[in-house]
Amino acid sequence: MKQVSPPLLQLQGISKSFGPLLALKDVNLTIQHREIHGLLGGNGAGKTTLMNVLFGLYKPNAGQVILRGQTIHIQSPRDAIHHGIGMVHQHFLQVPHFTVVQNIVLGSRLHNRPTLNLTRATERIQDLCQRFGLEADPNAHIIDLPMGVRQRVEILKALYRGVDVLILDEPTTNLTPQEVDSLFESLQRMVAEGMSVVFITHKLREVMQVCDTISVLRAGEHQLTLPRTQVSEELIVRTMVGSDIDLDESILFAATAPQESSSSRTGPPVLDVQGLTLTAESNTPQVDDVSLQVHAGEIVGIAGVAGNGQQELLEAVLGIRTADRGQIRFQNEELGHCSTRDRLRRGIAYVPEDRVQDGILPTATIAQNSILGVHDRPPYSQHGILKWPIITQHAQHLIAEYHIQTQGAGQQAGNLSGGNLQRLILARALAQPIQLLILHNPTSGLDIPTVEQIYRQIRQRRQEGLAVLLVSDDLDELMLLSDRIAVLYRGALVGHLQQKDFDKYEIGRMMSGVYNHV
C-alpha cells in the first residue's frame, strides 16, 4: 500500500469581499509538495487577492487554510513567514539606499542584534545565491541594481527566512526574456530541493513553459486545476476568458503572425526625431542621442526595461521636458520650442502610462475629462465659455462608442475601473483629428476583453493611416502590434528590428545592453 500524505497546502472555501465587490467566491486550491503551481487568470480574476489572503495581508470573509493536514490561522505576513510561506510582491518592498544584505536581514531574527555583524548573514546569502542560481552581490546597494537583480533579492529575502512555499506575483513583468529563463531555472532548483512555488501570472506561455500544475481563476472563481500534461493552450485560454471574447477573432491569442503593415513608408515621416539628448541633473544622459522616425500607417514599438529613458523620451517629444540637443520634426515642421499645447493641437495625442496621475482629473466628471486639452476650442467652448450641451453629447457619444461602463457622463472619472478609465483616455485621444498617437504601456493592469478592444482600435487606426509610437514594458505586446521595434537601453537606442526579424531573445539581449550596434 502506498502511504498517502496530506498535500502541502490547501485553501478551502475562501471568500473575500471588498465592500460590495465580491473578489473571491468560495475558492478551493491545493498545492502539492514539490511542484510549481501556475495560478493563471486575467486582471481582476482574483489571483493576487487569493495569495494576499494566504500571506496574511487580507483577512478572508470565509474559508480556511490547511498546512500539511492541519488548519492554521494566518493574521499577518509575520505568521505566514513563521509557517514557511513567503511572497514576492509585484512591487518590490525594498529600501533603495540599503545594501542587498541589509535588505535581506531587515526584520529577521539576528542572533547578534547589538553588534550587527553581517559576515555570517552574508555567507548564508552567498550560499543561497549559489544553491538556487540567483546571482546577486550582497554588498551592492539596491538603488544601483537592475530590476532583474532586485527581484532576485526579493526572492532571497524569502529564502533567507526559510520558506517552504514561495508565492511569486507576476514575477516576469520587468524582466528580459533571458532573465525570465534564469528565474525559471532557479524555481526548478527550489522544487528540486523540496520547496513548492506558486507562480501568479496572466501570461499563458510562461505557465506552459515552467509549471507542473495549472489552476485558472476567472472573476473570483476557481475554474480548473490540472497537470500541465493534460491541458492544451486552447483549453486554458477558453477557461481564462470564458465567453467574453471570440477567440477566432482574437488578436491577443492569435495563432498566426500579425499581418504586415500596409504602410509603404514613402514620403516624409510624421514624426522625425534627430539626435535627441536630455541630460539629468546628475549629468548622466536620460535620453542619449535618439533618432527615430514614425511614418503614417505604422506602429513603431519602443522596447526596454522600465526606467531606461522611456518616460523622458516621450515627455521630450511632447514638450513637457526641454531637450538639451536634437530636433523634433512633426509633419515636416520643426517643433523647436513649441509648447505642449501647440504640439497637441498640431495633431499629437498622448496616452500616458499612469492613468490616474497623468491621464485624468479624478474628481472631474467624465464629460469634463472627455474634452480635456480641447476644452478651450470650438465646438466645446466659445469666447471662453463652455458649451455644456455639446460637451455632454460628445461624452455620451464616446461612452457608447467605446463601451465605457458608467452611469453617465456626469459621473466622476476617478470612480471608473482601470479598464473603463483607459477606454475613456483612448476615446479622448482618438476623438480628435490626430496624425500621431503616443501610447505608454496602454494595457498594463487591464482585463483581457479590454486589452483585446484596445489592440483592435490601435490596429484599425493604423490601417486608416495613423502613425503610432508605442512604448511598452511588455515584449509580447510590442511583438504583437509593432511594425518595427527599437530598443532603448540607458536612454540610447541600441537596436532596431523589422517585423520579420522579431526575436524575443535578440530583443532581450539589446534590452540588457549586451548588444551594442544600431
Add this chain to the structure above:
Amino acid sequence: MQNSQFVQFASLVMLAIVPYILASQGTMLAGQTGLFIVSQEGVMLVGASVGFLGAFLSGSLLIGLLLAALSGAIAGLALAYFTTTLKLDQFVIGLAIFFLGLGLSNLFFKLVVGVTLQPPIIPTLKAVPIPLLSQIPILGPILFRQNLMVYFSILLSLFLIYFLYYTSWGLSLRAVGENPKAADSVGVPVARSRYITAIVAGMLMALAGAYLPMVYTGSYTDGIVNGRGWLAIALTFLGGWSPHLIFVGSLFFAGVEILALRAQVLGVGLPYQFLRMIPYLATIFVMLLTYKRLRTPAFLGLNYDRESRTSI
C-alpha cells in the same frame, strides 16, 4: 599666551555645543523614522522654563533636568500621536507645538515666580574634571574639565553613531524612514518606532533648552533659546541627517556663537547682528555647495498608512 587663549576659546565652544548637539541629534533621530520635527524652538523653551523652575523650587539641577526631560517626552508623545496615529500633517502639528511651547514657557514662569524685583537665580552646572584625563595638556582642559552635560552630549553622539549604523535596531529604524512599507512587510513595527524616536527626540530637545539657564547666568529670561531651535533644524540638514556630521556641524555653530560673543566684547567693528547671522549664511552657503550630495531619509515628513495603495 596663544596657547591658553586657544584652550579658553575651545572649552567655551565645548560649553556652547551642548544645546546644538542635543536638539539636532534629536531631530535627526526622529527623522530616521520619517518624522520631521519643527517644534524644536518651542520644546526647548518649555525645557528651559520647566528645568529652571524645577531646579529653583527643588534646589537640585538634576531634578530640573529630569522634569525638563519629562516635559519634552510629553511634547514628543503629542507629536507622535497626532502624526502617526491620527495621520495629521507633521509640519502643521510641529508648528502648533512650537507656538504652544512659546506660550507655555512664559506662562509657567509667570505662574511660579510672578513679577519680582530681583530675578530668581539657580546655581550653574559645575565642571567635573575626569581624573587623569583632565591632566593631558591642551586636550585635558578642553574635553575633560567640563560639566556633565558636555560629556553626555559627546557620549550621546558616539552612541547614536554606533546604534544607528552598527546594530540591527538601528537598521530597522532607518528602514522605517526610508521605506516604511518595506519595513512593515518584514515585521518592523513602524508606529512604535516613530513613537519611540519622537519621545526621545522631545526629551533631548527639552534638555537642550534646560541646559541654557543652567550653564551661563543661572537665570531665566524670555526668549532664552534665541533661535537655537531653528538653527538645530538647519544643522540637521547640513549634517545630512547623520550623527557624525551633525557633531562636526555643532562644533562649527557653537564656534561661531562664541566668536560672535568675543567680537562683541572686543569690539571688532563688525556689528553684532552680522555675526549672529553667520550660522544662517553658512547654512545656505554649505547647502548650495552640497545640495546634490546631501541626503535626507526618503520618507521624511510623510505619514505612513498601511492600507494606502500608493507605492513609492
